Amino acid sequence: VRVLFSTLRKTISSDVSCSNTYYSTQLEPNEKYGSCEVNVPSEHDIGSLDQETTGSNEKFFKIENHKSIPNIDSLKQEIALNPFPEIIVFVHGFNVKFEEAVLRAAQIKYDLKFAGEVVLFSWPAGSEDGVLSQLLIKGTYQNNLTNAKASIFTFKKFLTDLEKTEKKIHLIVHSMGHQVVLPAMANINKDRIIHEMVLNAPDFDSNDFRGIVENLKKSAVRVTVYCSPGDNALVASSKVNQNKRINS
Numbered sequence: 001v002r003v004l005f006s007t008l009r010k011t012i013s014s015d016v017s018c019s020n021t022y023y024s025t026q027l028e029p030n031e032k033y034g035s036c037e038v039n040v041p042s043e044h045d046i047g048s049l050d051q052e053t054t055g056s057n058e059k060f061f062k063i064e065n066h067k068s069i070p071n072i073d074s075l076k077q078e079i080a081l082n083p084f085p086e087i088i089v090f091v092h093g094f095n096v097k098f099e100e101a102v103l104r105a106a107q108i109k110y111d112l113k114f115a116g117e118v119v120l121f122s123w124p125a126g127s128e129d130g131v132l133s134q135l136l137i138k139g140t141y142q143n144n145l146t147n148a149k150a151s152i153f154t155f156k157k158f159l160t161d162l163e164k165t166e167k168k169i170h171l172i173v174h175s176m177g178h179q180v181v182l183p184a185m186a187n188i189n190k191d192r193i194i195h196e197m198v199l200n201a202p203d204f205d206s207n208d209f210r211g212i213v214e215n216l217k218k219s220a221v222r223v224t225v226y227c228s229p230g231d232n233a234l235v236a237s238s239k240v241n242q243n244k245r246i247n248s
Helices: 072-081 098-111 131-135 137-150 152-163 175-186 206-219 232-241
Strands: 002-011 023-039 062-069 086-091 117-122 168-174 194-200 220-226
Touching: 002 072, 002 098, 023 072, 023 098, 023 137, 023 152, 062 072, 062 098, 072 117, 072 152, 086 098, 086 152, 086 175, 098 117, 117 152, 137 152, 137 175, 152 168, 152 175, 168 175, 175 194, 175 206, 194 206, 206 220
Parallel strands: 002 117, 086 117, 086 168, 168 194, 194 220
Antiparallel strands: 002 023, 023 062
16 A cells, blocks of 8 residues: 655655654654555554554565655655546544554555545654653654644645645545644635545644634535544543533
8 A cells, every 4th residue: 555645754764764763753844745545454454453563464564665755846746647537535633653554544544545645744753762752642743743733834835735646635634733724724614625634633722623613614515523432542632721622
């Protein structure tokens, strides 16, 4: 399965690859584009994301190849080569490193049997390596939130660029990815730029959401929100932010 991507992650290695050792959790203002080839295991169950770098190809998702794409025009050309008239844009959530984001995008494409291109927008999320960084989850949350908000303008421009492919765009967002997507969509000033907008477990202030919902309805043909009052991550987010998230 091929996943196209745009990312604001800082590169930290000379070894170019679809890996966490190349695309970091740090923010860099210059967009980078590329594609990753992902092996989907033959024993895959819909909804699961089994991964192990040294395991069997029959049982585990693996990233196999990386291709750099020089600019947004070249990315649009890659999209145009696929005759299917629709694309999916996927925006991941909190504490997700690059490899996991790519694998999740591949899983979505495979599980939906989607014939068009899936384009990942990977903002700089995740924790730094080391036990201490992983334990200080509140610090990771604040760092990720800062990076998410710093990615809003780039994502807005990215969507308007993709619109020029004249493909029907579907948008799938998860968790803190809504801090990137919803402000951008509320201010995009384009009617029906998105066909289906699917918001999964939105980590977003419920009052702020009510304030922009009419703009969201104008920018998309259909908006669907999936959430659960028992979502532990959003309960924790409500405590950190001291306000109600969309699920409450």
